Amino acid sequence: MSTARQWLGSVIYTPLLFLSAGVYACIVVVMSLFGPKFAWRWVIQWVNLALGGLRWFCGLDIAIEGRENIPEQTGIAYIKHSSALETIVGMKMFPRQTWVLKRELLWAPLFGLGLLVLRPIAINRKSRSNAVNQVVEQGKQRLASGRWLVIFPEGTRMAVGETKRYGVSGALLASKTGCPLIPVAHNAGEYWPRRGLLKRPGTVRFVIGKPIPTKDREPREINDEAQAWIESTIATLS
Numbered sequence: 662m663s664t665a666r667q668w669l670g671s672v673i674y675t676p677l678l679f680l681s682a683g684v685y686a687c688i689v690v691v692m693s694l695f696g697p698k699f700a701w702r703w704v705i706q707w708v709n710l711a712l713g714g715l716r717w718f719c720g721l722d723i724a725i726e727g728r729e730n731i732p733e734q735t736g737i738a739y740i741k742h743s744s745a746l747e748t749i750v751g752m753k754m755f756p757r758q759t760w761v762l763k764r765e766l767l768w769a770p771l772f773g774l775g776l777l778v779l780r781p782i783a784i785n786r787k788s789r790s791n792a793v794n795q796v797v798e799q800g801k802q803r804l805a806s807g808r809w810l811v812i813f814p815e816g817t818r819m820a821v822g823e824t825k826r827y828g829v830s831g832a833l834l835a836s837k838t839g840c841p842l843i844p845v846a847h848n849a850g851e852y853w854p855r856r857g858l859l860k861r862p863g864t865v866r867f868v869i870g871k872p873i874p875t876k877d878r879e880p881r882e883i884n885d886e887a888q889a890w891i892e893s894t895i896a897t898l899s
Contacts, residue, residue, distance in 0.1 A: 670718035671860045677718075678711055679772075685710075686775025693778040700778060701757045708752045715746075720862030721852055723750055727869035731755065735804050736841040736872065737831055739887050741895060742813035743821060743850030750867055751811050754845065758809035761796055761830070780808070786816065796830035797837060804840055814884070818855035821848075821899075827888050832880035841872035844887045846894035866898050 685707035693700040715721045723746075731754075738755050740747050752758065764783035767773040782799045784792040800810050814827035835842045847867040853860045870890050875883055 667719065667862065668859060670720070671858055674714055674718035674860070675858060677714060681707060681710060681714075682775075683771040686771045686773075689775045690778050697779075698757065704752060704779070708749055711749050712753070715860070719860040721860050722864045723867060724864050725750070725754055725867045725869070727871075728754075730869045730871045731843060732841050732872055734841060735807060735809055736843055737800075737804075737835050738809060738811045738843045738845060739814050739827070739831060739891065740811060740845040741847060741891050742815050742818050743847075744818065744853045744855060746849040746853045746865060747813075747845075747847055747867070750847075750849075750865075751845070754867065754869065755809045755811065755843075757807065758811050759803050760811045761800075761813070780806075782810075793828075793830040793833065797834045800831075800834040801838060804834075804838060810834070814887070819850075820855065821850040824888070824892055827884045829880050829884060832875070832883040832887070835875035835883060836878055836880045839876035842875050842883060842887060843872055844870040844891045844894075846870070846891045846898065848895060848898040851899065868894055868898070870894065 685703060688703050689700045692703050712723065738751065738758075740751050759779055759781050761782045761784060762776075763786055767777055767783050780803065782796055782803070784795055786792065803810050810831075812831040814831055815825055816828050819825070832842070845867060847865060849865045851861070852863055852865050873883060873886055
């Protein structure tokens with residue numbers, strides 16, 4: 662694609678993405694009246710629509726590697742956060758799920774209501790100790806209900822090549838429950854950068870790592886292993 666066409670496709674795709682998210686959020690709210698599984702089916706329909714539109718307008722596709730590493734047991738997924746794309750693709754990688762996210766997202770018209778019925782763990786990032794306790798206590802409930810929990814452990818989108826120490830709440834939850842922690846590395850930030858409108862054509866690689874053992878391990882040890890794997894794997898994708 663030429664640069665001009667790439668810009669045009671990106672400019673068209675972005676508002677359509679937000680518009681479709683609002684429409685499907687309303688559908689998800691209605692479908693939630695029939696149970697969480699019905700609501701989740703419509704979430705996946707929106708994900709497929711969003712990814713199909715990304716291919717059509719921007720020439721950007723995805724490849725998911727390592728699906729065999731996802732256990733049947735419900736667990737916690739750690740996904741590198743450098744783009745908006747991984748928030749969409751994560752829903753396609755793992756079974757019915759919810760997320761740890763900043764509470765401000767629930768204030769968005771329509772979209773926030775759709776999120777709310779999917780039972781996320783909405784935290785106040787300024788209250789760190791309370792946020793950690795909230796993730797642990799509510800995380801236990803979400804896992805017990807059969808939902809996967811998806812966490813972006815850096816807490817915010819990072820520029821390509823950058824990272825910071827992973828937050829401890831997910832590893833603490835994993836340590837207390839003994840559930841597996843699945844790391845996910847990708848290079849989405851190179852194609853759809855944070856705060857970037859232009860989306861480059863190509864194929865974004867998502868790599869799902871093997872489950873990290875968590876039972877009877879220190880949370881910081883779990884985090885260090887997850888971060889080392891994710892960041893070193895990303896280096897091989899560039």
